[in-house]
Amino acid sequence: MISTRELTKDFVVSRTETVHAVRGISLDVEPGELVAVLGPNGAGKTTTLRMLTTLIAPTSGTAKVAGYDVAAEPGRVRRQLGYVGQGNGAGHSQRVADELYGQGVIYGLDRRAAKRRTGELLESLELKELAQRKVSDLSGGQRRRLDVAMGLVHAPRLLFLDEPSTGLDPQNRANLWDHILRMREQYSITIVLTTHYLDEADSMAERVVVVDHGEVIADDTADALKADLAGDQLLLTVAPGNQGPLQRLAEQLPGAREVQADGDRLTVRVADGPAALPELITAAQHNGVPVATAQVHRPTLDDVFLNLTGRSLREAESNASSNGKAAA
């Protein structure tokens, strides 16, 4: 459904500054896949989506979407896809049903087809009750559902969603996801989305593509990415003066790696955390080492990112958001 080779985008900002937003991304997405593109602010996610949706031209490399080349046949590509950008696409003063209908007509549906499709999507995305409301009166979650409907009005085979759930509260996020997954079942669409939410990428997508500094640094199922880290982390705290003895005991655990003591904290990576933790605590008791707290930390996608880049995605995110978002 999507095939890119060495896809690259440079933005020439001034005579002395060029931003290498996307640096040679090669990616294949099969029909029916649900792929999450994950990465910190400024990683190149939106730029990649904008090239795939023909909104901007690649600097070099190639991309085929639904069988058509984005540079040579942008019109054909556009007809095959729906794109829900970060901002709200819908106009403010229009009514919900009119907005959807109008979008259908813009995409070349005849009046009857546009009306039928509008009815169908209002129903599927639970917008029927809101059909006569002005778009500006919708809540954030309702508005995002309308955005998804707008992206689907011309029955595309492929849907791109740029951070669909950013800014929604957990309940609205879950609700939007229910709808996205239902749309996918109902219309057998391929979905590529970007997200900042690690848990979302982890639980919803079958495949996670991790992007950093314009490059794909990992591409696999969330489970496989986490399994590559090979193991769980034990995190224990001890009373002052006991970290040395506990460290020695931790080092004796079968397959123990990355044993690190920091103040009263000790961390160690083991293959099977739930089995190793009682073993370590028993050894500590036998040796008179008082353990204050103990937990098993199973790998998350943040650990995967940390392992790949040496930075935590959460930290990268919070730094970026406190500095303001990168221009898109």
Ligand SMILES: Nc1ncnc2c1ncn2[C@@H]1O[C@H](COP(=O)(O)OP(=O)(O)OP(=O)(O)O)[C@@H](O)[C@H]1O
């Ligand atoms: N039109 C533009 N002109 C100049 N630089 C740009 C332009 N669009 C994007 N960039 C830069 O390209 C880089 C990649 O931006 P992009 O928006 O693709 O990142 P992103 O991963 O989608 O980030 P976010 O999560 O904030 O949306 C950033 O450094 C950004 O500032």
